[in-house]
Amino acid sequence: MRLRSLLVLSAVAAAAFVVVADGPAQAATLPTGAVSLEATNQAGRYVRHIDYLGQLDPVTSSSANQTKLDATFTVVNGLASPTCYSFQTKTGMFLRHRDYRIRVDPNTGDATFRADATFCAVDGSVSGSVALASYNYPNRRIRHRDYALWIDAYQDTAAFRADSSFRLVAPWAPRTTKGPVIPGLFADPHIAVFNGRYYLYPTTDGYASWAGTYYKAFSSTDLVNWTDHGVILDHGPDVSWADNSAWAPAVASANGRYYLYFSGGAASGNTAKQLGVAVADSPTGPFRDALGRPLIRSDQFSGGQAIDPMVFTDDDGQSYLYWGQGVARAVRLNADMTSFDAAQVRVVTPSGYNEAPFVFKRNGQYYFMWSENDTRSEDYRVAYATGPSPLGPWTRRGVVLQKRLEVGIKGTGHHSVVRAPGSDTWHIAYHRFAVPAGNGTNRETAIDQMEFNTDGTIRPVVPTL
Template identity: 85%
Template sequence: MRFRSMLALSALAAGFVVVLSGAPAYAATLPTGARSLESVNYPGRFVRHLDSLGRVDAVTSASTAQVKQDATFTVVNGLASPSCYSFQTKSGLFLRHRDYRLRIDANTGDAVFRADATFCAVDGSTAGSVSLTSYNYPSRRIRHRDFALWLDAYQDTAAFRADSSFRITAPWAPKTTAGPVIPGLFADPHLAYFGGRYYLYPTTDGYAGWSGTYYKAFSSADLVNWTDHGVILDHGPDVSWADNSAWAPAVAAKNGRYYLYFSGGAASGNTAKQLGVAVADSPAGPFRDALGRPLVTSGQFSGGQAIDPMVFTDDDGRSYLYWGQGVARVVPLNSDMISYDAAQVRTITPSGYNEAPFVFKRNGTYYLMWSENDTRSEDYRVAYATGTSPLGPWTKRGIVLQKRLDAGIRGPGHHSVVQLPGTDTWHIAYHRFAVPAGNGTNRETAIDRMEFNADGTIRPVVPTL
């Protein structure tokens, strides 16, 4: 077991660690991604699920593939708190407590499930080990009792501390696919390139009714290894007019600053969605609400829903704001990036449009892309049109991205596109139903290459795992 312990220390040193800035001072952090958890006082026994119930059982190199898979979890962003963690199985279920017994279940997205499936890390009984406290019962920790996993009240004894301590090791069943690009449930990804790095801004997913409240930022030099910059804007403390429905962020750079456009709603009162804008001095945030009020209010323009903002800046430096579900709209932004002339708003809804407009320019041609059908449908997909200006007119060209059932990929959509500066290399970021057990509120983020034909049309993207 010494070899696996050394792997654990390497994983902790090099792993993808959640940033805890401004969060409660939990003593330990965990590397995200595929990991296994070894009992401190029973080396060679690992946390696993058996018939849905959590246990610590012996796992060796001679164990079956199924046992190794059952002893492997993906450590992800906490379903109830970004300062804590959730543990996802290879089958897409989550470790949670029910009546203080640890088991695995499908994420229903309601507040009770998310809290039951979230655990916060504190230092364990030995160096390099961790204990996992319950998010909603912070005086209770995961511990093994007769090798079964329970959520028990903390006891200040050496035996309890050992029973509730685990070493994070390399996974028994290593990841075999490239996606998702960031572990956990994230949707509506906006991919951008600033200062030599890629930045990814997704919706935090896994909430019933898409009721998440905060945004995170991730960055990478190679689209493979990602740094988690933590929460960059939280509707609760940071936005006076919205406290939920933190959807579809998009970031644009101008004037030496970074502007985050986002959708938000209120849990009570005016529940209709509105658009906001926040500003920061760094693409990694933190962002602050630039106006203290919506940039686009609900009902300000007849028809459609005010969600899914996106900003395109043309070669002449003029920036345009696009948005809308049901109806697609565009307006030139003023140079301050936080105001516009409402009289200049234009409707540009193409045939088949539902939501998520995205505009870019290549070789003098403007491309308008969008998502068709409903995000809860496996037939959610991306289509596009071309035009001669940021305002159109637009000629629909066809479907770019759609489901691939032979690979288990459903509902790919709500995308963004980025060009590596100085090249004709393009990538498309999008969400899909989490593989294998996802749905329209349990989605994950993927990135693939996007290529063009000689006539400038976009080749259909084959989504990959």
């Protein structure tokens, strides 16, 4: 069993600290991705779920495949806090506590569930182990008692510390698919290249009514291995006019700086969505609200909802802002990237358009892409048009990305595309219902290659697991 522990222990040891007997616990950082959790004082017994209840059971190489699946979890972004963690099962449910008992349930997205399913990592009883403190009951930790798992009030004893400590080890059921590209629930991904490196900016998902409050940034050199750069903008402390509905960010580079365009709503007062812009000196932030007010007010233009901003910069350096749900709008941005002439705003809504506009250019031709249908529908999909300029006129070409029910992929949409530096290789980032049990508020981010025919039309993208 120690050999299995060593496979993951090195990733944890750098961030976990040895606890001094009777001393205070210190925060620990966990690697995201698939793991199994072995009890430190019950070698060979692992956290698993059976009949929805959490318990500590023996697992060996000869155990049934279902047992191995039940003893495998994906460590993801904390549903209630990005500084803590949630544990997702292979069936798409989450480890949570209810009446102090540990169990697994599907994510309802409400504040109570998110808190119940979030755990903060602290030092375990031995070097390289961790204890998991309840987010909403911080004095309680996951503990095994008669092999059942509970959140029990912390006791300053060696026995309690041992019963509540676990080693993160190699998963009994290894990952068999390439997606999602970032573990956990993220949607509306905007992908870009800055200084030869890929950056991904998604909506933090898993909230009822999409009520998330913050954005994170991820970066990669190969589109496979991603670095989590943490929270780059939080509506709570960082945006005076919005405190929820942190949706669909997009980042552009100009003037030696980086501009984050985002949607926001308020919990009280004006609940309609508005668009803002934040600025930073690095693509990973931190970003600050550039204006202290919305860039586009909810009542500024008649028709449609002010969400889903996107910026395209042409070869001549001129940038254009696109946005809108129900109605698509576009306008030239001023050189400061934070203002425009409202009289120049154009309606550019193509047939079938719902939301999520995205524009790019290839071989002198402009492509306008968007999402059709509702993001809660399995028929959410991506279509596109082509045109002679960043403002059209646009000729519809058809649907290029949609569901694959035969492999359980649903709701493929709200995409962005990126060209690999120095090549004609293109990739499309998008969200789908989390596989296998996701829905319109439990979504995950995927990336696939996007190819073109000789006439410049886009070949249908086959979404992959």
